[in-house]
Amino acid sequence: MARDKGGSRSTRGGGVTGRREAAVRVKTARGRTVSSARWLERQLNDPYVHEAKRLGYRSRAAFKLSEIDDQFRFLRPGAAVVDLGCAPGGWCQVAVQRIRPLETGGRIVGIDLTPVEPIAGVTLLHQDFMSDEAPARLKEALGGPADAVLSDMAAPATGHPQTDHLRIMGLAEAAHDFAREVLKPGGAFVAKVLRGGTERALLEQLKRDFRVVKHVKPPASRADSAEMFVVATGFRGGE
Known part of the structure; x- marks a missing residue:
């Protein structure tokens, strides 16, 4: 079982558990639509995205x-x-x-x-x-x-x-x-x-x-x- 510095864990199956991190809020900005801001916010708050990066997977899939x-x-x-x-x-x-x-x-x-x-x-x-x-x-x-x-x-x-x-x-x-x-x-x-x-x-x-x-x-x-x-x-x- 691997553990990252933030306390989340991945089992053999790649399931992601651990303590809840503070949610990141993304505001619209010049050149960024509401839909793109929502997508970015979801990515930043998705534990599977973070764990995929940590383990070197190319996608959360x-x-x-x-x-x-x-x-x-x-x-x-x-x-x-x-x-x-x-x-x-x-x-x-x-x-x-x-x-x-x-x-x-x-x-x-x-x-x-x-x-x-x-x-x-x-x-x-x-x-x-x-x-x-x-x-x-x-x-x-x-x-x-x-x-x-x-x-x-x-x-x-x-x-x-x-x-x-x-x-x-x-x-x-x-x-x-x-x-x-x-x-x-x-x-x-x-x-x-x-x-x-x-x-x-x-x-x-x-x-x-x-x-x-x-x-x-x-x-x-x-x-x-x-x-x-x-x-x-x-x-x-x-x-």
Whole structure:
């Protein structure tokens, strides 16, 4: 267990606890809108943001994966994992810590349309996962079946809830289709969805393909965020 000078603590799962610090208030200023001031204030008062900086994570989203894995335990040493929509790399960093690819021979492959700075032990592909060539490139980089397929992909928000829901569900469905092609029997699938859960058709297919399917909102996911994650474990494979 690590402890910073301010008294906050991080467990194996990256959960953040500790004493409450005085809230920082941000005022609007020249060139700063009310919305940008609110965003900055939220960042300055977010313990996950501070802990991510302290631990060297590229984003607070790293804690979402670590908290999910604390519950389901699919990032085992030596595992082979694909991270879809991996920028800026926080989930890959967590995978490296738990899989230890340089020591165990595990494999981690990430893909994103946005360039990602190199991470030791991770193969990074700069490409849109939705392109026709992406699945073949991922399979080649992986070099064999996967133990887990992770998707934190999200389309740019339009502000129209129904449209945003359809877009993110389309990404989740594409990730699931890919997972079915590469997962080992017993493998795991994690994908971001929005509040309201997974569409019935996808949920029914997941229940056919996996032994256990659950919706999870990890503590690191902001309470005012509509995001959730569908976690499916025990891939049936050729059953």
